Amino acid sequence: MKIGEWFERPAAWLDGDAASAVVVSSRVRLARNLEDAAFPGWAGEEERVRVWERLRASFAAVPALETALCIGNEEMTDLERTLLFERHLVSLEHARQGRGSGLALRADEQLSVMVNEEDHLRLQALSPGLNLRACWQRVNALDDALEADTRYAFSPDWGYLTACPTNVGTGMRASVMLHLPALALLDEMSRTVKGIQKIGLAVRGLWGEGTEAHGNLFQVSNQVTLGEREETLLERLEQVVRELMEHEENARGRLLEKRETLLRDQTGRAVGILGRAHILASREALDLLSALRLGIESGMLKDVDRRVIDDLLLRVQPAHVQWSAGRRLTATERDEARAAMVRGRLAAALERPRRRRKSDE
């Protein structure tokens, strides 16, 4: 499969059928390093290239990976690497690497390996909805398969050794992406975030570390990687996620019961602006799509399929807009192209059920 074909498709983790209204996706990531090579940050380019070539060869022997794409960073354009980042298939850090780094990816996007990001190996399982256990099993199986002919840097005292001390131990970081528009609308997010941080979990925005929560999309992940079993860490995270789901559903209930007009207003404005704007920044687009998603889920907007909105959440990202245009755009042109794309897709989505109704008559 060619890299270009990837970006025509909706992102697998944004699968509208499987993802719940509140939990968008789950991810479990393992950091691993080879015993006999310098960590990527210390290695020269030639050593990194050697590691990448060696690992690339070993991926072919791992059936679980069913590698559909195995590609060196230097074989991709900046834009293609950023597209992969926007699809959550690589980290921003990885997208910035050149020769000596690379990616192996399963066709369904649910399993991938970044080579020579901060660590030699970053194994990732990604799945729509709340699916931490399945992600863990999948990434764990991949880890075992790779370990069969690779010796990892491992200390009997500390566990897996990693470039950053915050990953030492299990090397595992699990995260869940949640859509929490009702809590945000009722201004209850900052209290909620503080509560989560108190129990040792991290809350971040859509694109991970240091990003704001555009589109009311929040990632909750474990901070602790050391001194506990993976299953215990996952259970604690899942417990918190279930509580967050309950909070959000409760907030949605309160909105519907006591502030239905506010919901209608937010939904109406989102349809109105997305359907008619000619200049649309990515941040505003995400926030309005978030309102629309809530509107659909609360029954305020019956004519639009949520998958259209979920797909747009991906396609309004800068690199995706750039890619759709097929040429280099300035920031201004990008905001215009984004608006035109959203107008078109939304008009088509609103037109579709109308036609269906007409043909029913």
Next chain:
Amino acid sequence: MKIGEWFERPAAWLDGDAASAVVVSSRVRLARNLEDAAFPGWAGEEERVRVWERLRASFAAVPALETALCIGNEEMTDLERTLLFERHLVSLEHARQGRGSGLALRADEQLSVMVNEEDHLRLQALSPGLNLRACWQRVNALDDALEADTRYAFSPDWGYLTACPTNVGTGMRASVMLHLPALALLDEMSRTVKGIQKIGLAVRGLWGEGTEAHGNLFQVSNQVTLGEREETLLERLEQVVRELMEHEENARGRLLEKRETLLRDQTGRAVGILGRAHILASREALDLLSALRLGIESGMLKDVDRRVIDDLLLRVQPAHVQWSAGRRLTATERDEARAAMVRGRLAAALERPRRRRKSDE
């Protein structure tokens, strides 16, 4: 004519045919006081009632007034007085007065007299478009007619005496209301306002003194009332207004030429929000209607008659919304009623030409 009937009609000064795109309306107002009665601020209620009764009787004898409504403030509800204020037929100060104050109004709203506002008499001529001379002639003729059997407080040195020293002399205040959305969009208003103030004119918002320029509606008026002939004051004001018109038209030209997408965006968003919001504050409504008005005048929105928008500029005001509802509304209910009213009228306006086109087919 009954007071209630007034509020069904569009405001005469917002007559879409006569008003230009930039100049909405012109107004000339004269402050006069009786020689033989204490000024309203010094008079007791009984003396104010005597003055009102006496002037009320004299209005009947003035053919130019063709008085369609002659009504004491105590005969009106607070809401009715505020409605008159929102229609620019009385001042806010006058709307706040009770027994002993009153209003005489010609059926076409182009001529009116407030009794016992700050002065005994405030004569006002109001007209759509740039029409200062006609306003002056009309109000001057009314002044002469009233003076035939009334002695005004007049000093050979100072001219007409008034409650506030800023009105002494001619007692004349002329003002022009302009819609300046392009200058505002290009961020050129504050520079423009400073230039106008330097030459001794005042710039205020839609509702006069101390109000912000909601809806990009600005009132320009003379500050000087003393030491110059009325015609000279009017000429100077008209000259500045013509320059402002040119600036605004120039700004619109630049927008169309260099930033057409921005114009399209503003118009589209305004249609989108006004057409779909369920909660709409008066300030936001005015600003969006302003964008729509500019959109129509720049050819971005061809399907909507500007008169619909001009009428809405009046009907989104709090008292008008309240009056339409026919019952006392809380601020929240008012924002909801305003949104519903705007949605309905805009949908009807957008539907009309579509039907017309269909029947043409």
